[in-house]
Amino acid sequence: MIDIDDNTTIGQALATAAERYEDNVLLVAPANAARGYDPQGREIRYGEAFQEVQRLQALYRAAGYGLGHRVALMLDNRLDHMLHKLALNGLGVCCVPVNPDYRTRELVYLLEHSRVDLAVVLPERLAQLRQALDVSSHRPPVAALHDFAPMQAGTGAALPPPARAALAGDPTGDTPASILYTSGTTGQPKGCVLSHTYELASGRWYARLGGLASMREGRERLYNPLPLFHVNASILSFFCMLLTGGAQIQPDRFQPSRFWREVHGSGATVIHYLGVVVPMLLAQPPAALDRSHGVRFGIGAGVEPQLHAVFEQRYGLPLIEIWGMTEMVRLLADCHEPRQVGTRAFGRAQPGLDAAVMDEQGAFVPDGTPGELVIRHSAATPRRHFFTEYLDNRQATEEAWRGGWFHTGDVVLRAPDGMLHFMDRRKNIIRRSGENIAAAEVEALLITHPRVAGAAVLAVPDDVREEEVLACVVPKDGLPGGEQGEALARELFDFCHAQLAYYKAPGWLYFTREIPTTGTQKIQKHRLFPEGADPRTVAGMHDLRALKKRG
The missing domain is CATH 3.30.300.30 (ANL, C-terminal domain)
Structure with missing residues (x-):
């Protein structure tokens, strides 16, 4: 794994990884004959990705984009999303991924709240975005993905310039890399600001989980069917792969009928799942691909206890239950034997991730008593490697951090052996x-x-x-x-x-x-x-x- 610290930026990490793992595959789109693009699939090696990122950076830089700007990415689950993110982050630009299922009302809120300086969209999403721009008070310039395609004379079309100049200087570890919108319990979604340090630290933490989740440098191919506008695929798994020389396999979305075919065809060694994935896969008719794969483990959250062992027996791989959230995606994980299969166990506190259980008055509760999960890095540096803030919402940020702990809102129980067990969802x-x-x-x-x-x-x-x-x-x-x-x-x-x-x-x-x-x-x-x-x-x-x- 490449060395990073809290001062490392995403651009620096990419350059180091490209030099060390130049011929390894970084990004994979599995074959899908029904897809209108790359139906035969696509693989991008580290060296190729680095060259393409540099080309995209030249286009953005020439148009005036740089430190302090924000760019919305409405690129669905295309590999282009990650290439553009890496290019923009390298310039100090903050990415704002957009959920393609958003309707006009939701798009308007995101545009007005994040005040992005540019929106980069798929051509087929232009009409959807323009409907929102027509009624939004904030109307950033728009560039379609084909505007970035290499041209015979030059590296691409000229991009529309930003309305404001970039800040002087270079990105640092504290520079915002992403703003991800999370559902709030009391109103509109909150913009969760994530720094370069946060994103790289998340990948490093995942790479070091150990046990059944041990990552083999340069050998893992991680299949993640989750959307790139979520923290799981675009940050957690991607930066784990980048730092360890592995490949991220990125399908368009989860489809149970294609899941094992794509896993098998892409050579996946790790899969990501959500609770809903498990019963959908179990409902598929038995097939030869059920066991003829090379997957070492699955990692995710929310598997129903009664289906946990059933899935493992049928498909021949362990499902490692985890806990994480956008505000802090350095995982808690039940990845060391003996695991507590068939329960809602998801791991224990670790050095660098304190976890405790509190009642509604903010008092710690005894083991075996349900209460709210609260977390921090440590007593000395509670907010280290967490999200930076909720965008333009200092009150919500400080309320979440009351008493020096981040209040997750999730109800859990800690057993006498320190194992944490999930009990209930967040309120509302x-x-x-x-x-x-x-x-x-x-x-x-x-x-x-x-x-x-x-x-x-x-x-x-x-x-x-x-x-x-x-x-x-x-x-x-x-x-x-x-x-x-x-x-x-x-x-x-x-x-x-x-x-x-x-x-x-x-x-x-x-x-x-x-x-x-x-x-x-x-x-x-x-x-x-x-x-x-x-x-x-x-x-x-x-x-x-x-x-x-x-x-």
């Missing part, structure tokens, strides 16, 4: 197929509908996607029944689906006369349905899940 966060959905965001949109007097959104279990969105709505005109109820439920679904990423729209919808509150008017979601009842089976519940589709 719905976890659907790996996406974190803020109940507050869906509620805020629903109450703008002219026929809605109030709304409460909560999570309900889902047999396939872990959790689903349930919206409880108080109509202004009284409870509708029969066909009127069906029509209003569909109207509210369409209203949400048109303005939010498809996965955020309600999969279940229920009309109620009132939403229970406390004496201080705090919503009591636990009183919406009888204790012990499954809300999905309550009379009058509308099942809208079949309507939740991309596009």
